[in-house]
Amino acid sequence: MSNTTEQVRKSLKARYRSEKRFRAFGISAVAFGLLAVVVLFTDIISKGTSAFVETYIQLDIHWDPAELGIDDPTDPEQVNYADYDALIKAALRERFPDVEDRLERRALYQLASSGAGFRLRDQLQENPDLLGTIQTRWILADDDVDMFIKADAEDRQNTRLPEVARPWVEALERDGHTDIQWNASFFSKGDSREPEQAGVWAAVTGSFFTMLVTLALAFPIGVAAAVYLEEFAPKNRYTDFIEVNINNLAAVPSIIFGLLGLAIFINLFGLPRSVPLVGGLVLTLMTLPTIIISARAAIKSVPPSIREAALGMGASRMQMVMHHVLPLAMPGMLTGAIIGMAQALGETAPLLMIGMVAFIVDIPGGPLDASTVLPVQIYLWADSPEASFVALTSAAIMVLLAFLISMNTLAVLLRKRLERRW
Amino acid sequence: MKLKATLAGLATVLAITSAPAVAASRDTISIVGSSTVYPFSTTVAERFGKGGKFATPKVESTGTGGGMKLFCAGVGTEHADMTGASRRMKKSEFDTCQANGVKDIVEMKIGFDGIVVANSAKGAAYQLSLKDIFLALAKDVPNADGTALIPNPNKTWKDVNPALPADKIEVLGPPPTSGTRDAFNELAMEGGCAKIPMIKAMKDTDKKKFEAVCRGIREDGHYIEAGENDNLIVQKLDANPKALGIFGYSFLDQNRGKVQGSIVDGVEPTFDNIASGEYPVSRSMYVYTKKAHIGVIPGITEYLAEFASEKAWGDEGYLTDKGLIPMPKADRQAVAKSVKALTLLNGSAL
Structure with a gap:
């Protein structure tokens, strides 16, 4: 047994240890990277999935020509500029006849998205026979209603929906008149100031x-x-x-x-x-x-x-x-x-x-x-x-x-x- | 041969891509300016575009100063038609405009925005005076007997005012490039330091020093510059209930339940208090229009009319849902009338 072999044998343990340490460092570096990716993805996915669906409320829309201000349904100008929001407002008043206070009415009207009227316009342009009939329609809800419906029971207190509007939304929900549907406009529209209408x-x-x-x-x-x-x-x-x-x-x-x-x-x-x-x-x-x-x-x-x-x-x-x-x-x-x-x-x-x-x-x-x-x-x-x-x-x-x-x-x-x- | 073909191809690509650009005239209104005015000008733009007669205007958020620079760069379709500002146009900016041929400018005041000092809704609301705000955030404050200025020694809110809690002073706010910071310095900090007799006396003797002292914000970690993103400040307040944050009223309005506004000089930052002018930290917002572009770019007068309509900026208009604090009715009518008549901005009034 030479002196060198002796030395090698002595240092062997330390060399194995240092290799193990080095491997551990490598694994922990990879693990840290993976962990960061997983945290990022879970955060984004948990926050983002709710945006792919949006809340609708069911209302009976009366396509009243008087309310719309249309006297000649063949005139495209008139159909284009008619007041479709008035139909939604009338339907909401019909659904909640007890709301009479002016400020409360304003809160009531805000349950529907400000863009909902434009969708009714498109429907009427497609099918002029609707005029004068009463139809059940799903109307896009405002983002405050959307947040309220999507929130868990205990988180609902903290949503932005005004106090007075909560019983109305809860009533709609109880009657099955709210629905969460696929947010198609997210993939077909441009930017908007109204979150429920914004798209990519x-x-x-x-x-x-x-x-x-x-x-x-x-x-x-x-x-x-x-x-x-x-x-x-x-x-x-x-x-x-x-x-x-x-x-x-x-x-x-x-x-x-x-x-x-x-x-x-x-x-x-x-x-x-x-x-x-x-x-x-x-x-x-x-x-x-x-x-x-x-x-x-x-x-x-x-x-x-x-x-x-x-x-x-x-x-x-x-x-x-x-x-x-x-x-x-x-x-x-x-x-x-x-x-x-x-x-x-x-x-x-x-x-x-x-x-x-x-x-x-x-x-x-x-x-x-x-x-x-x-x-x-x-x-x-x-x-x-x-x-x-x-x-x-x-x-x-x-x-x-x-x-x-x-x-x-x-x-x-x-x-x-x-x-x-x- | 092949090389020649490739070169010819490249030349055609370049010709195709650059030719229509030179000839292109613009039919969309181009708006630049303050990020504080952006939520309102975009909302009006969207409604205006949905009307169907004109294309939806393009709105860039460049900051008040950046917007003025672009707006005053000259007349012609390559320059912006309008700019939003969270303060009035400065005389120097007006002069730049004049020098670059932008002679006729129409000014429209659109309403108010309040700046709030807020904390997480999990804690108790703060009751601050402007003087407390100054003493907590200033770089230099008077010493105990009011004879000289010393670097701010206050570490907790209790040091500032014994009535306040003994929590560490930790305020998240906008950086110096922001219009919100300018307005905060002018309204809150300067308002607070004018309450201190020693600094107030300075105003008459050395106005420059007075401003420097009043607007100097401490840099020892108690004031944290949180970037231009107000949403980020709201999220950080939610995570740290002991901290306070400075941002625009619209963010407080949109995040009720998460954050609450501090009471300043006994006035709560509510819609009514800001509209009536009782809340001390509020500012006016403006939109400036180039008269030379009216008639060249379609829809400018119609856009202004939409902005100045009761359904937009009225007491119950759709802009109030976005956090705009409307002017009193008489003022609205006066501004709407002067905008309709395209009354020009007078440089000597600035």
Whole structure:
């Protein structure tokens, strides 16, 4: 037995211990990360799920032409501007005839959402025969009623529904005249000041147009830059300088790109504020470095033997790149592009400067209509005073996360499917 | 060949994307300005858009100062048509407007907003005077015999006023960039320090120092800047019943049951008390319009008319549900009339 073996044996225990410690650190780091994700998701899901459904109250609507102020049902002008709220008010008075005090009546009228009248208008426009009949209809409730119905029995004390209105809502609930239904308008409408009428669709289309512009510009420019730098550019001081700059740009805070966009695209080129075109241009600048870096990595991973074989068979460098290198590098480039796009989809800071942080109700029809994007919608709702917007905020976060997760899954699938190993 | 095709393609993409932008004229009203006015201008915008005749105006929340900058940048469709402000336009801002060709401005006062000092509804409501607020939050306060200014030694509310509880002073409020903070400094802090004879005497001798002393907020951790998000302050108060928070009345109104407003100088921050002007910490809100854009952008006069209608800003109008405190009826009528006539803002009155 030599001295060395003795020493090794002595230190063995300590070395095993230190390895165990190191593993424990690793596991606890992973566990902490997972815990944070689980806490975040449970918080968002527990807060947000209630926003996917909303409360309706059942009322007998009398489509009274006199109350509506319609004397000629064939005149679309008249049908459009008739007073549909009056029908709901009349139906509420009918349901609760004991309420006579003026202020109490006002509280009574507020049980229905201020947008409910517009839905009645749509129904009458679709079916003019309704005029003069009495129909049972589910009317969208105000957000205060919604919060009250959704709250647990002991939490109801703390909701915002006025004291006098509580017995009415409880009566409606007892008679089975309240119902919680799927909130379809959340996925088909734009922003609203009334939480029960607000939707994410305008923000989703805004995000779509912004991403479209970003993809259309960032991907070709990024790939072209990467191909040139990898395959054609000489290695000298200038290309080194460009490379350092691209790597630095990837780490520039995104608000800077917003300021740049404001100065160049809006002030210099005179493009309009708050439009997806400008948003897309700014996000292009932001994602370009990411795309260039990943595209260069993808091109580098194509073995040199393929290039040499192509050149050896008499292909020009252009043909070598177009026919061999690009197709083989494409999966890696696409993955990089998708990750860059996912990053751009979640940006708010650069859009603040170019006016996309705005209240937009109308669904944008193209990249030149004023619009907002999903993360901005989340920010705006988080900042609104109405308590119901808390649930809507979480619901919008869930929509955004769904998009991000599907984009990242697509990136993983593409890589798995198309990647070739040598 | 392929490279040429790619280049040609790129050129077309650029041409397509930039050509219509230059020609595009705007048919939606563009509104910028204060985050305090934002809930009201958006509510009116939404109702206005649902009327069906005009597109829904676009409203950006940029803060009062940021809104003025955009509004005064010039005349033309690329500039905003209106701006909301949680204070009156300053003379300097008016001059910038004039210098950039924005000559004719229509001013519309829309109502009041109260600033409340609130705590969690789980605790007892505070009874504060403006002087208490100043002594609790000022950077420098007079020493015991009132001869000199010393850094604020008050740690608990009991130190400020023996009638208050012995809880640590912990106030969550807006940062200096916020219009709410400006108004709070001017109305609450300055109002409180004018009650202290020693500082009041300073007002006549050294006005600059008076303002600096009155508006200086302590930076030793008792005043916590909680960002521009008032909802966040409400949530933090709910979690920490010993803390107080400073925010706009509309957030108190929307979060009843969670938070309660402190009584200031014996007046509760209620709708009626702010409307009557009894509550000491309240401010006016304004909307400014460029006259040169009327007729160029469709719907501006109609939007102003909707804003200045009784069903919007009246005592029972839909804006009161959003927390607007209306002006007295006579004032409303006067403002509505002057807006209808497009009376121009006179720079010398600022």
